Amino acid sequence: MTRFWALVAALMLAVTACGGDGSGDAEEGEEGGGSIRVALGDIESVETLALFIAMERVRERGTDVELIELADEDLANQAVVSGQADVGLGAPYALIEGSDAPLRIFCQLQAARFxxxxxxxxxxxxxxxxxxxxxxxxxxxxxxxxxxxxxxxxxxxxxxxxxxxxxxxxxxxxxxxxxxxxxxxxxxxxxxxxxxxxxxxxxPTPDMKASDEVIFGNTEWMEANQETVQILLEEILTVWRSMVDDPAFVQEQREELGLLSDLPAELEEQLLPYYEQGAEEGLFTQDCGGEAVVQDDFVFYHEAGQLSGEPEELQVEDFWDLGPAQEAQDALAESGN
Amino acid sequence: MAAAAAGRPWVLRAASIAFVLGLWEWGGTVPVSIAFPKCSETLVAFGGMIADGTFAGAYAETAGPLIVGVALTGVGGVLAGLVMGLSPRTEWLGLPVFIVLQASPSAAIVPLITYIYGIGFAAKVFAVVLLSAPVIVLNSYRGIANTPRSLLEMSDAFLASRWKRIWKIVIPAGSGLIFAGLRLGLAQGFTGAVLAELLITPTGVGDLITFYRSVADYPRMFASILSIIVVASVSVTLLQRLELRLFRPEMRPA
CATH class of the missing domain: 3.40.190.10 (Periplasmic binding protein-like II)
Structure with missing residues (x-):
């Protein structure tokens, strides 16, 4: 009987240990500073190359970047919620609305172009x-x-x-x-x-500004690592603007930084056309979005069934933190970029 | 008290279920994760999904490939096991294939089905067959191959023909294991059907899991998963009872 209760206690301890709310991890991040863990719910591909370039540039500025690759977007969301990652990519509107997840979106990476x-x-x-x-x-x-x-x-x-x-x-x-x-x-x-x-x-498809992919972070981590968020956003904006100005920038940076070196030849051929067409179609956001994009997202994701609240009743600050993107844009404007 | 509980196994079963559900409720209250709902919330969602017909619609979609797949494997798998059990050459040829198939990572193979069978009904049926065939074939093979030697010698002594020996001795002797294979094959078939719905095209109960996860409705997502466990358990238990009634009278409760 004693053994039985010991087993029960061990099980309970194991469940508690496995299901921690991640606050411990968040504290670790706070202490370390200058580091960022990015949860990617996608495989490395031509489409993710621009982000990899931005991450390399963040590293060059002295910030440690760890990429956590996960099987899908929902797992990436959960990793950020639990504090096992600091930022993630996707569109976590339903998660934020449905469960009050401690997440805030801070930049639109890609507009929804279908x-x-x-x-x-x-x-x-x-x-x-x-x-x-x-x-x-x-x-x-x-x-x-x-x-x-x-x-x-x-x-x-x-x-x-x-x-x-x-x-x-x-x-x-x-x-x-x-x-x-x-x-x-x-x-x-x-x-x-x-x-x-x-x-x-x-x-023909309707002209929309809504987001296909945004970058979001754990609120606790964002609060404690404002400088890191700023660096990340500055590099994302720089890369995104550079590749719209000249889509060949991505290919050049890939060679310079040695990224996706094992990309098969047939996918390599798709690289330049993808970024050329993406730039032409307005896929790559130049200013992280802003309030107009958020309102479009509310309508779009309500239509998708991801947001149950009426778009006009939803509050921007419940989903987005627009401050960091504005600060990053101001910093880039000051530096002449 | 322990003796009293042992005399009434339903008490222990109910206590076991209550313990697990209690642990679940506690885990949801902690909470383990914001995506981990309380047991009570899940059960409320479960009731709601029964009442609004969500489960009925979903299982009507899932049942098609499952029934066709299990029926195909039921007939084909038992026949394959029978032939393998009777013919050493076929055993040599077929046994390694099914052993390898049983050990292979099915979740990795299921998406590959689309290369041959596309994304429709046939692909889902194949996923069911892929998961259920090894257990049905191997159980049938073992049932046939392990026919008691004394019975075979007896049939020789009575100068029984080959067909008579198979029909009267070999198949009845292996029927218990064959039916156990069918029961386990049905459980594997459920896994195959749900895997196909999660990994190929989101329909039926697989679509419920995908959809409720995407909209962060975790009680309904967990209720969908719970429904698979309930449906699979009930189906397998019913088959088990049928198996005891038909083939294993010695195991029936007095």
Whole structure:
């Protein structure tokens, strides 16, 4: 019997130890200063290269940067909430609203720019999609929000919204004829158009400023590490502005810093076109967003089902901390960048 | 008191369940994480999802590939196990394949299915087959291969034909293990169906988990996971009872 209670006590201790609220880790960060742990819910790829360049530049300024790669965005969110990472990338609106998570967004990295690719012979325009199946990423995703906004703007109603996760999977399904109209990202739009020229075309999408990817941090860590946040934002803004001015900047920096050295040749070929088209399409935010972007996000993520509150009733300060981005922009303006 | 509890196993079972649920409630109160809801919140969400038909709709979608996959493996797997148990050449050829398949990391293999079967119904059926086949085939094989030698000698003594020996001796002798394989195969099939819904296309109960996680509705997300445990446990228990009734009278409670 004594053994049984010892086992129970050990189990309870283990659960408590595993499920700590991470405050201990946050304190560690406070003491260390000058270091940042970034949770990335994505694999290293052409799309994440710009961020890696910014992180290398942060390192050059004397701040330790640790990259924590996780299987998906939700895990990255949880890592930041628990204090196992300091900042994360994604769009944690639902997490902040639904659970009062101690997170604040401080910069928009990428605007939501979607490319709807459809079989040209079957769906020459949006009206021909009325009552038809439209394929998006998943329920509650930004791509589903786009579908809902298109329905409102075009006065149509899709027969069925079908869910297929992963732009590359949807691109393959499109080429194999499993789906006829779907939402793709830039690399996969280029891939589909190149693989089957003349079969597919793009349908126009609404002009939006809403965020596809933002950077957010643990509030406790942000408060205690304002200088580190400032350095990170300055470098992000510098890199983002440089690559819009000259998309070849990314390729040059990659070679100079030795980043993604094992990138396969076929992906290397996609690098420059991706940043050229991204710059042209306004993908890369030049000023971290600001209040107008936040309001667009509220509407967009409400439409996606991620935010349950009415957009006009949501408070910016409950989700964003706009101060650091403004300070970083002021600092860059002062330094003439 | 211990003797009284041993005499009534349901008391111990209820105490075990109450202990786990109590620990869960405590974990949610601490809280272990903001994404870890209390047991009571999850149970309320569970009730709500039954009442509003969320589970009915989701399981109607999940059931299709699961039933087809388990039915295909049930027939094909038992036949494969039978042939392997009877023919040393087929055993040599097939046994390593299923042993390797059983040991392979299924979560890593499931996404690869899309390369061959695309993203539709067939891919999900294949995921169910992939997970359930090894356990059904290997159990059937063991059931057949371990037919008591004395029974086989008896059939030889009575000059039974090969088919008669298989039908009257080998299959009945292995039926207990074959049925246990089917029961375990169903549990594995559930895993395959949910993995396919999480990793290939988000539909059915897999979609519920993905969706509620994305909108940070953790009580409903945990309720979805709990529902899989409940449905799988109930199905497997029912099959176990059927197995005891049909094949193992010696194990039935007096």
């Amino acid at each position: 490319f709807v690719v459809a079989d040209e012979s079957e769906y020459p325009d949006w009206q021909s999609m009325d009552g038809e199946t439209f394929t998006v990423h998943s329920r509650g995703s930004t791509t589903e929000a786009l579908a809902r906004i298109v329905e409102q703007e075009e006065g149509i109603e899709f027969g069925k919204i079908s869910y297929v996760e992963g732009s590359e999977v949807r691109a393959t399904a499109l080429l194999r004829g499993n789906v006829k109209a779907t939402v793709l990202d830039i690399p996969n739009r280029n891939f589909v158009m190149a693989e089957s020229p003349g079969t597919f075309h793009e349908l």
